[in-house]
Amino acid sequence: MDNPFISVRKYIKWGDEPRGENTNTLVLTARSKHFVDIRIFNDLPLPDDPDDKTAIQRLEWASPIPSKLSWAGEILKPAHAIWTHWIDSTTTSPVKDEGDMYPQSDGTVLEYGIMANPKTGKMTKYEECWEDVEPALVGDEEEFVSWVLICDDAESGTKGMLIRIGEIIQGLVRTPKGISVVRWEWNANAETEEEAEWERAVAIGRLEVPGILFEEGENIVKGVELMGSDGLDWLCVEAFEWS
Template identity: 40%
Template sequence: MGSNTLVLTSAGKSFVDTRIYLPKSSTDPSLPCKEVLPISRLEWGFAGTAQSTPAIHNTSTGTLEKPSHTEWTHWVDSKTMDEVKDEGDMFPKEDGSNEVLERGAMVNPATGQVEDYQEFWVDIEPTKLEGEEERRSWVLKTVTEDDEGRVVRGMIVRIGEYIEGVLRVGEDVGVRRWQWKGSNWEETLRIGRLEEPFDGKEMGTLVEVGHEVNGKDGIVWKYVEEFSWK
């Protein structure tokens, strides 16, 4: 079954990756969607940090000698409580488009074995929003325990006109997406538990690294990164 996937990666290499199963029938809601979807629609949601090494090209021939390589550390993951990693090589298309082929290997949670994979990605250029002089991004993070002693881990990332988050509270998982639509942020995906620590048009406008904000569910989030660019 195919999935609707969105990955947001900050300048500091923090990322959120959510993969939502496509509808099985015409009666199942498609994305974007304002209603809460069942957890069965979540193929995978995870967040963490990435480390990359640049590609090496032959300066004489212009050919690719070694592709860029990235390792992703899953700090929070909908499939496991453990910290896991996956890694892959990135091969841009030779036609100069924004499509990239990723080839790599990682542990398949269903089998527990390291297996090869390949995925196609399309890079999207973030836009500058109305009222903002530059393109903006920021990262919110939470790590604590709730009143029941369950581990709470979550990350929310904004890149331009997109915001996406993953939260895990014990065995409970929540994912959310928002997109800027004209003059306001609109929710485009919600599964499970993740209460935003901001409201409507004011989402993430008061950003300062180290500043803490409270979610509607009492979870405290902290800004750990902020970046702006032309």
């Protein structure tokens, strides 16, 4: 299996339209290929007020996917992938899209496929360019850390996923009240090491990461159950460290 990785999108091209990028798109992909894909319209600053009811308008699209991708190991040749959206920020109906991944000599990956265009709602051919970003160590950790948490409460109609890859945590939850999105980043650029800490970079709605996950030295293992301050219950379905 691959190590977990962080991907940013450099551009997207819909049909015959020109290439462009009007979003901040970041994807965290775990070793198991679970991933959380969040796309926020580019206007700065990024939304970071859980009480701002208008912030949802900044979200183009988000989806956590417990994905079964068709490739194994590194993408060294064209690979086909099918994504079934476990949650989709734009709809409660089942959504599935698929694409073909073509690695490029400069290290980027071109993805060609068909999916719903957020502007039109219609299934449209697309081209995306992705670039992987090296994860960073956090604090005194000697290895890179990754974990995947799932919230799945059929009784309350709540589903969500949180993923950490290195210095970034992001997640999405759907409750009967709507969609909430969060992203946290380790501030390694603080003036001193003592001032370095986790900082929330994005908040659309209220999604609380369990506080223990920010504590250095805490060894999160598969199967552990956690609760956020918002009362949501989370189950760790994957925990992995690598160097």
